[in-house]
Amino acid sequence: MAVRVGIDLVSVDTVRESIREHGDRYLGRVYTEAELHDCLGTEGTVPERLAARFAAKEATIKVLRPTDEPIPWRNIEVIRHPSGWVELELSGCAATLAAEQSLGDFAVSVSHEGGFATAVVIARRT
Amino acid sequence: MTEEIRQIIKDHGRLPIDTDGLVANTDLHQAGMTSHASVNVMLALEDHFDIEFPDSMLKPSVFESIASIEAAVSELRAKAGVV
Numbered sequence: 001m002a003v004r005v006g007i008d009l010v011s012v013d014t015v016r017e018s019i020r021e022h023g024d025r026y027l028g029r030v031y032t033e034a035e036l037h038d039c040l041g042t043e044g045t046v047p048e049r050l051a052a053r054f055a056a057k058e059a060t061i062k063v064l065r066p067t068d069e070p071i072p073w074r075n076i077e078v079i080r081h082p083s084g085w086v087e088l089e090l091s092g093c094a095a096t097l098a099a100e101q102s103l104g105d106f107a108v109s110v111s112h113e114g115g116f117a118t119a120v121v122i123a124r125r126t
Numbered sequence: 127m128t129e130e131i132r133q134i135i136k137d138h139g140r141l142p143i144d145t146d147g148l149v150a151n152t153d154l155h156q157a158g159m160t161s162h163a164s165v166n167v168m169l170a171l172e173d174h175f176d177i178e179f180p181d182s183m184l185k186p187s188v189f190e191s192i193a194s195i196e197a198a199v200s201e202l203r204a205k206a207g208v209v
Contacts (some may be wrong), residue, residue, distance in 0.1 A: 014140065014162045021171045047175060051162075058161045070185040073165075093181075 004103065006062030006121045008055040013115060015047045015054065030054065030073040038080040051117035052110035053078045059121040060088060060106070064097045071097070078108065086110055088121065101125050127199065131192050134174060135159070138166040148191040155186070164189050171195065177202040 007083040018026040027036055027045075030055060039049040057076040064071065075094035079087045088106045090098055098104070104126040128150065136145040139154065140163040148157065159167070168189065169195045172178055177199060179188070 008161065010160075010162050014160070018139065018162070018166055018169070021166070026165070026169055027171075031167070053167075054133075054162055066185070068185050068187045069183050072181045072184050 002125050004063045004123050004125070006059035007118065008058035008062065009099050009116055009118045010051040010055045011116060012047050012051045015051045019045065019047060019050075026052070029031075030057075032074050032077050035078055038078075042107035048112040048117055052119060055117050056088065056108050056110055056121060058085070059108070060090070060094070061120045062102070063103065063106070063121050063123045064094060066097060069093060069097055078110070092121065098123070130174065130209060131171070131195050131199070134170045135192070138170045139163050140166075146190060149195075150190050154189065154191055156195055156206060167195075170198060175199050175203060177206065 019034070031039070031050065035053050036045070039046050039053070041094070047120065055072075056078045057073050057085055060093045061071055067079045071093050074091040075090060077089045086108055088108050098106075102125050103123045105124040106121060107123070108119060110114070110117065131183055132145060135141065135148070135154065139145070141154070146174045147156045154164075179198070179202070183198055188194055195204060
């Protein structure tokens with residue numbers, strides 16, 4: 001099939017729990033510095049934004065369809081455009097897996113409401 | 127170690143089922159552990175056993191079951207010289 005799609009849904013409460021219990025260890029393992037900066041609000045880190053980015057990472061993994069390859073979360077980065085939309089940048093194992101499967105033209109959309117965040121990712125076999 | 131891991135899964139895995147009923151090879155993802163809950167389980171395992179999962183171990187098969195987690199934790203503790 002020429003197009004692949006992935007979707008994920010994340011409870012914002014689970015992200016709050018991770019921040020509360022594991023703090024910087026959680027944030028540093030899962031998110032890049034740029035992602036953490038994009039998730040800052042007027043009163044600190046906004047867990048809804050983090051949850052949306054985690055959903056985007058998991059949705060991307062579903063597109064990549066690893067058999068059992070390790071994909072560190074930071075290998076999938078959500079980049080926020082100044083105008084508000086987001087894009088994906090893959091590195092390391094994620095980029096390798098995408099290249100091996102000729103997957104490109106990744107596109108992502110995220111949203112959050114009512115205590116949940118979601119993301120959809122599509123990619124095309126080039 | 128098995129019961130320690132079971133307790134960590136109970137406390138952090140957010141499973142919708144009674145974790146007392148989990149056997150060693152129960153597929154935790156099939157049992158309802160979400161992707162983000164597995165992050166919390168991983169971090170809790172690291173805290174409890176004083177280990178760190180390297181990137182090479184961040185794969186589904188490692189966190190698939192109590193048995194696979196125990197094998198991974200044992201391997202990391204052995205490398206760290208912890209009996």
